[in-house]
Amino acid sequence: MKTIITTPNAPAPIGPYNQAVLNNGILYTSGQIAINPKTNELVLDTIKAETTQVMENLKAVLAAADMTFNDVIKTSIFISDMHNFAEINAVYGEYFNEETAPARETVEVANLPKFVNVEISVIASK
Template sequence: MKTIITTPNAPAPIGPYNQAILKNGMLYASGQIAIHPSTSELVLDDIQIETKQVMENIKGILEAADMTFNDIIKTSIFISDMHNFAQINEVYATYFDEATAPARETVEVANLPKFVNVEISFIASK
């Protein structure tokens, strides 16, 4: 049986999907973009602030599933411009211990939902 994870501390879905699904101790989270959960406004001031909002949205989902960043085993990062990688990575790195950081891939894409600059999805396990 799967459990739907929903929290007001991450943006509400903008389509036919859920924020995250918990099944057999594994948490599968939908991609998070920089929508502030309480205002539903995009946070696009600069790439580092945008990335921080994405990571805070991820934190909200993790907390709703009674997990932390230490429980993330895999992330997928989608960015609209690989030139932003260093700044995105700088913010991303503050949420993990480098020695135990999750596996990940980073991919440049043509467009992202709402034409944001970064989207991150993850898989976590207790």
């Protein structure tokens, strides 16, 4: 059964999609960018601050589904410049236990929504 997951603690969708969908115990999140849900403003001060906001948005969506980063089985990271990979990876790594970290792909893309530097989505399961 498909259940739509929403929370005011993550940015509202900016198009025809939902923050996440739970289906048969598996959570699929939409890609999160660094929009502060309290101000609706982008956090672009540094790549570290931007990535932290993305991860906090994902944390809020996971919490809305009664999950945590421990439940994440796959992540997809899209970045606009592979030169930012090390800084993004350092922040990302703060949210996962290295021994049980999820599978992941990281892809450099030409552009992202609102011309941000990083977008991340996750798949989680309990």
